[in-house]
Amino acid sequence: MNDDTDDGGQPGTGLYVINLDASSVPMPLNVPFRHELVGFSVFRSRTIEEGRERFRLHLGYFESRRWAEEALPVVRKYYPAALISGAPGADLSSLNDTFTTEFRLVRSAYARVVSSENNSLPPAPVTAKVVASEIVREPVPAPARTNESRDARSPQRYALQLEWSEAPIISADIPRLAIFDAYSLYVVREQREGLPQQGLRLGFFTSADSARQVADYVRSEFPAASVIPVSDREYSRANEVARQRALRAVASGELQRKGTESGSSTSEKPKPEPV
Secondary structure, three states: OOOOOOOOOOOOOOOEEEEEHHHHHHHHOOOOOOOOOOOEEEEEEEEEEEEEEEEEEEEEEEHHHHHHHHHHHHHHHOOOEEEEOOOOOOOOOOOOOOOOOOEEEEEEEEEOOOOOOOOOOOOOOOOOOOOOOOOOOOOOOOOOOOHHHHHHHHOOEEEEEEEEOOOOOOHOOOOOHHHHHHOOEEEEEEEEEEEEEEEEEEEEEEOOOHHHHHHHHHHHOOOEEEEEEEEEEHHHHHHHHHHHHHHHHHHHHHHHHHHHHHHHHHHHOOOOOOO
16 A cells, blocks of 8 residues: 555545545644645544544545645655545535635526515525625534434535635726626635735535546636535525625515506606597
């Protein structure tokens, strides 16, 4: 067996990662080599081992073990014990703290008429263009899941990290690619290395492989595009931003329609009967 291989991962995606670190507490997603390796993402996995939480820091994704081996010398300058493993396929996150991260919707793939009967349901994906500038914060933290709820949890989802920047991301400056119409385009803002930083993300995908195909498509405009796993909380928050925006759009449209109807009824005077 290759000495650079770690069997502690949870293979299931057909891809590979480099395991950087492991700890009993969540570790920051900051890495010192981010300018040396472009097109990859850093994320965490969470497992329960002997009744205790265990977190691992990963670099990925690599299509083959050979590609991961090519990156290993760069990584080991900073993480001497780094090892290659199959990519984990569940309980992954690519934000330091979803509770404190700000979300801003740029464009949504969700649009439908929402009534009082169905406004609690998640929106159905369709092609749409919805622009919002609101920032939504996490309300109440959800309790951590245990192994007993493992079978009932949602499948692992993925997104594309199109760019990561210390400067504000301006919606008007984002290239308008046709493929964006089929996905949600949103911005996450969180503190990293003591500074507020922003990431432009496109989601969502049910497999890392399908996300990689879209990454190849958009790379002419976003050279640093990389596949990232998203947690259930991130997926829920992005959908909630879109749902709230849709509700406001529907309410605004109804008010405008009622105002138009009211104005028409008051402005139209009955015509006099001919004498």
